[in-house]
Amino acid sequence: MTETWREWAAEDTAAWIRVPGAGDDKYARGVLGVITGSHDYPGAAVLGVEAANRAGIGMVRYTGPRALGALVLARRPETVLVTGRVQAWLLGSGMDAGKRNFLLQGELSHALASGQPVVLDAGALDLVGVHTGPTVITPHARELQRLLDAREIPASLEEIREAPGEWAVRAANELGTAVLLKGAVTHIADPTGARYTVTAPGHWLATAGTGDVLGGILGAFAAGHADALALEAGAITALAASAAFVHGQAAAVASLARGGGPVTALDVADAVPPVIGELAAM
Numbered sequence: 001m002t003e004t005w006r007e008w009a010a011e012d013t014a015a016w017i018r019v020p021g022a023g024d025d026k027y028a029r030g031v032l033g034v035i036t037g038s039h040d041y042p043g044a045a046v047l048g049v050e051a052a053n054r055a056g057i058g059m060v061r062y063t064g065p066r067a068l069g070a071l072v073l074a075r076r077p078e079t080v081l082v083t084g085r086v087q088a089w090l091l092g093s094g095m096d097a098g099k100r101n102f103l104l105q106g107e108l109s110h111a112l113a114s115g116q117p118v119v120l121d122a123g124a125l126d127l128v129g130v131h132t133g134p135t136v137i138t139p140h141a142r143e144l145q146r147l148l149d150a151r152e153i154p155a156s157l158e159e160i161r162e163a164p165g166e167w168a169v170r171a172a173n174e175l176g177t178a179v180l181l182k183g184a185v186t187h188i189a190d191p192t193g194a195r196y197t198v199t200a201p202g203h204w205l206a207t208a209g210t211g212d213v214l215g216g217i218l219g220a221f222a223a224g225h226a227d228a229l230a231l232e233a234g235a236i237t238a239l240a241a242s243a244a245f246v247h248g249q250a251a252a253v254a255s256l257a258r259g260g261g262p263v264t265a266l267d268v269a270d271a272v273p274p275v276i277g278e279l280a281a282m
């Protein structure tokens, strides 16, 4: 079947920008629980927390590997390191499923059993299926290939690269979750039939850590819209497309500020506020 994909636009994204009001406090704006990073990839924890803060969040609780807490705090002292109530979770960036210890497995399982919205990235992608709340997975092509392979759905990296939309849909249907398949054109699909593309305005995003930044933006959006997600789990798909849109625009703004040149992952996170500000003013 030929699918119809719709390019997600600024107007679509603007509808999901949550501007705080007089009655808001940090809890009402949303608290994001973050379990990311590892000894091998500590920076992923820093990047995701940074991006969540830049995307507008009430509070971030970082409860990933304890040794990384100091690094996260050095960049974002706002971060809280104790467990507590959260409205959404960001799990897996910078983690290796093969090196997961018992404690970490328990914490990830706890988050997935909470019924709250979850963004599953990188080293937590294998846990898709045990989720209980509105969930979106954020693989790149290689990660999707591995995920499908583990479920005995053979697909080569070349096949996925040639037809990313088809494979995003297949994964959404097989895994029963929204899928955000990263690339120069990001494909967002879910089992109810939502099909969105977000075309990056440029290609400087192809650099280490920008996926971790996307996870932080999406986590913040999910936490900020926990009420909407409780009413309509399918809203996670629109939030994922909105996060990808903001991410691409932030890369463009960051590059423009550098004479149209290259950007780093932190540059992209830094450029998120003006993008959100402009969308909020639409």
Ligand SMILES: NC(=O)C1=CN([C@@H]2O[C@H](COP(=O)(O)OP(=O)(O)OC[C@H]3O[C@@H](n4cnc5c(N)ncnc54)[C@H](O)[C@@H]3O)[C@@H](O)[C@H]2O)[C@@H](O)CC1
Binding pocket: 040, 041, 042, 043, 044, 045, 092, 093, 094, 095, 096, 122, 123, 140, 141, 142, 143, 157, 208, 209, 210, 211, 212
């Ligand atoms: N500073 C940090 O801490 C960073 C941590 N990162 C984390 O590093 C871990 C490993 O990520 P990787 O994606 O590098 O490793 P993977 O183990 O997923 O990828 C390894 C191989 O997959 C292929 N591959 C990588 N990206 C691809 C893409 N977009 N499309 C198709 N094939 C691709 C490449 O051939 C590569 O050799 C993840 O947990 C990620 O979150 C990365 O985000 C980089 C920055």
Ligand SMILES: Nc1ncnc2c1ncn2[C@@H]1O[C@H](COP(=O)(O)OP(=O)(O)O)[C@@H](O)[C@H]1O
Binding pocket: 140, 182, 183, 184, 185, 186, 200, 202, 203, 204, 205, 206, 207, 208, 209, 210, 211, 212, 213, 214, 247
């Ligand atoms: N050629 C490209 N043009 C535009 N955006 C890209 C390109 N390649 C990758 N991206 C985007 O950059 C990000 C890379 O994420 P990911 O592959 O997870 O890298 P990392 O693991 O280093 O963070 C994704 O948001 C993806 O959509």
